[in-house]
Amino acid sequence: MTEQKAKLEQQLWNIANTLRGKMNADEFRDYILGFIFYKYLSTKMNLYANKILKPDGLTFQEIEGHPQEAEYMAAIKDAALDRLGYFLEPSHLFSELAKRGNGGGKHQFILGDLAKVLTHIEQSTMGSESEEDFGNLFEDLDLTSSKLGKSENDKNELIVKVLTHLDEVDFDLENTESDVLGDAYEYLIGQFASGAGKKAGEFYTPQQVSNVLAQLVTVGKEQLRNVYDPTCGSGSLLLRVAKEVKSVGAYYGQEMNPTTYNLCRMNMIMHDVHYKRFDIKNEDTLERPQHLDLRFEAIVANPPFSAKWSASPLFMSDDRFSAYGKLAPSSKADFAFVQHMVHQLDDNGTMAVVLPHGVLFRGAAEGHIRKYLIKDRNYLDAVIGLPANIFYGTSIPTCILVLKKNRSLSGAEGNVLFIDASQHFEKVKTQNMLREEDINKIIDTYRERTVEDKYSYVASLKEIKENDYNLNIPRYVDTFEEEDPVDLTAVAAELKALNKEIADTDSTIADFCKQLNIETPF
CATH class of the missing domain: 3.40.50.150 (Vaccinia Virus protein VP39)
Structure with missing residues (x-):
């Protein structure tokens, strides 16, 4: 478990450093933690929806375009809002957006879609018990900021790169006995704090x-x-x-x-x-x-x-x-x-x-x-x-x-x-x-x-x-450390020896000055 945790922490920190050169620690913290959170919500949503659909032999992605899509989507949304507190459609999942952005090895423009998805996550909770807990959660994730790049394409290029790297990381959320991701998230927060x-x-x-x-x-x-x-x-x-x-x-x-x-x-x-x-x-x-x-x-x-x-x-x-x-x-x-x-x-x-x-x-x-x-x-x-x-x-x-x-x-x-x-x-x-x-x-x-x-x-x-x-x-707590007693006899002998050394040195200097026919400095 410790090895898995350390590996995940290092992977996430490496991805965070993709943004490091573009902005200060405070700013790239908000982006990387926001994207990790989005992936977490997507993964939880996908796992939960697949669990609900398993008796019907369907996966979450398969209900889009299904003859009973509307009924399935409504049922899953109601269940997800109660259990998870939010809802994401299959096409809004992190992995789908990451694939779309990196389609065919070429970076496609997804900034607009990403902004809509993050807004939809918050809007899905409106009128539900979890509305206050999810409201404005992504407000610090400004996808229009010039800090991400000068042009829209530059911004998109950087975001797609981060999403693609994150999509390759296994959050292991199916392992309910482990809180490796939560601990890794804490690790990142601590790393940002130190800087x-x-x-x-x-x-x-x-x-x-x-x-x-x-x-x-x-x-x-x-x-x-x-x-x-x-x-x-x-x-x-x-x-x-x-x-x-x-x-x-x-x-x-x-x-x-x-x-x-x-x-x-x-x-x-x-x-x-x-x-x-x-x-x-x-x-x-x-x-x-x-x-x-x-x-x-x-x-x-x-x-x-x-x-x-x-x-x-x-x-x-x-x-x-x-x-x-x-x-x-x-x-x-x-x-x-x-x-x-x-x-x-x-x-x-x-x-x-x-x-x-x-x-x-x-x-x-x-x-x-x-x-x-x-x-x-x-x-x-x-x-x-x-x-x-x-x-x-x-x-x-x-x-x-x-x-x-x-x-x-x-x-x-x-x-x-x-x-x-x-x-x-x-x-x-x-x-x-x-x-x-x-x-x-x-x-x-x-x-x-x-x-x-x-x-x-x-x-x-x-x-x-x-x-x-x-x-x-x-x-109340005496922290005074008693020093070793001073041996005054030894100190006196040391001073006497130093005085003799000084006298000998003075005599040597005076002799040199006499030979050089210059005035002594003392």
């Missing part, structure tokens, strides 16, 4: 960090009723949580960026998450939350670090913030996201959020909110310091806050666990990476709440109060 600089943080959380967050919120659980990410990006965090349990009932997320929102929905569908089991919204989470009536068993998030928000006084009557008495500052929304997540957390739930270190010690309103969460609510379960430079686009050190509403369930209601994992990583090129052993150490320490010199400490609430609710990790 996207600061913009990467808008849509992707590095897998190593996703892994830690996912394991933290699933400790002791085999099933989750639901999982939520208020800043879901491409959905990688939500999907990572699902890998840690046997089943997840439903996925919820909110994403402000329309392009990233589309990518998240594609990612969900590519991982075979049924459209009825995910609800992703395109809105600003803090200003216009979309799931406020729901409570979640697991919440994970990597919000934009220290983002600006309105901090409008009107929010003081919002249930998410009103109990605290203060709002997070408009220049730093970090705690606003925490408050939002706490509000949506179920009584038996766990939330884990990545934040900049400033949330641990900054004062004013943030200090007030921090104190309320610890002293008044006793929600804070753990503080985990991560290495610097593990996120794309920023080198700042970060931390994870783990919060629970009912900490008595884990028997840890009277303390907070501090973990300093900042020195446990491997440097890979310019990026620091958490290794598998580093991740396991964090999770094992969290699960067992073990104390380890220079790594972890369980602080009582009394200690935290004595520190005025400052959570700066060095206050």
Whole structure:
């Protein structure tokens, strides 16, 4: 399976590089992921239709021109809309368009047909339950863009080349035991993130960090009723949580960026998450939350670090913030996201959020909110310091806050666990990476709440109060490394020997100067 996955990842990345010379990473990401998604939808449609038609001894392609074409097409469309959430006609399948574009070894013009097909996929869902999940999915795939080529023929040439290469790749969707394609899709998203600089943080959380967050919120659980990410990006965090349990009932997320929102929905569908089991919204989470009536068993998030928000006084009557008495500052929304997540957390739930270190010690309103969460609510379960430079686009050190509403369930209601994992990583090129052993150490320490010199400490609430609710990790985990004692006698002897060497050198230089009949430099 690993070999098959690696082969597919390499094939897809090679095809992606066909577009690389034409545009930047952000732009060709949208095209290649869009085309892969189109092929995925086509393959699923073809497999499903053939399954329905098998008792009649027909294939999907054979019903076009059949005497009962209309009846067959209507029946298949109804079934597909319910099961898959969309419908494609046989002539609109990816393989048919790729063949048409490469007909007889010569590239035929298919740009117009391709644009119509992508529109038809979205239109097929109108009026159905899946309409919101498929609406405008392909809006970032602009086939008229000059970045694809100067002339229409140039654009068509490039698109046909990409479709032809993709058509040769086996997605192996008949193997229901495997999610090789979904994993390969995630791999591509990660590859694009690594080359996207600061913009990467808008849509992707590095897998190593996703892994830690996912394991933290699933400790002791085999099933989750639901999982939520208020800043879901491409959905990688939500999907990572699902890998840690046997089943997840439903996925919820909110994403402000329309392009990233589309990518998240594609990612969900590519991982075979049924459209009825995910609800992703395109809105600003803090200003216009979309799931406020729901409570979640697991919440994970990597919000934009220290983002600006309105901090409008009107929010003081919002249930998410009103109990605290203060709002997070408009220049730093970090705690606003925490408050939002706490509000949506179920009584038996766990939330884990990545934040900049400033949330641990900054004062004013943030200090007030921090104190309320610890002293008044006793929600804070753990503080985990991560290495610097593990996120794309920023080198700042970060931390994870783990919060629970009912900490008595884990028997840890009277303390907070501090973990300093900042020195446990491997440097890979310019990026620091958490290794598998580093991740396991964090999770094992969290699960067992073990104390380890220079790594972890369980602080009582009394200690935290004595520190005025400052959570700066060095206050609790002593990371001071004692240096070897200095042998002053040896240092003195070394200095004495150096002074003799200097005197000898000065004498030699003076002798040379005398022989050359020039003035000495000292």
